Amino acid sequence: MSAGSHVPGADGAQRAAVMHCPYCAEEDLRPVEEPRGAWRCLDCTRVFVVRFVGLSHEGVVS
Template identity: 60%
Template sequence: MSEDNLRAVPYFCPFCGEEDLRPVEEPGNGWLCRSCARVFSVRMHRLERAIVPGHIAASEGEQA
């Protein structure tokens, strides 16, 4: 699956908090909140591995 086909699924609208969301085509991977009529998208940039419970930090000579 390519990165363009991935869709982060929000549980609620970040603007009004309602849960009545529908996927939309534009913008790519966008969501429409049917309660407040806002269209938004969600994107995960990275996982901060250093703060994940149980993660052991790599030593200076090793690659993560």
């Protein structure tokens, strides 16, 4: 990653849009204040956080 690049959501300043609920697959999601960076599914009422951990280099051929 270059010095000036930014990953949305990595520092909490921006949120990457979540496209669907990981539990019920519905798309009616809303961001919530707490916990920070969490989303609430209006269909199944679950609150969840999606976190970027890193990139896998497993299986990458150079």
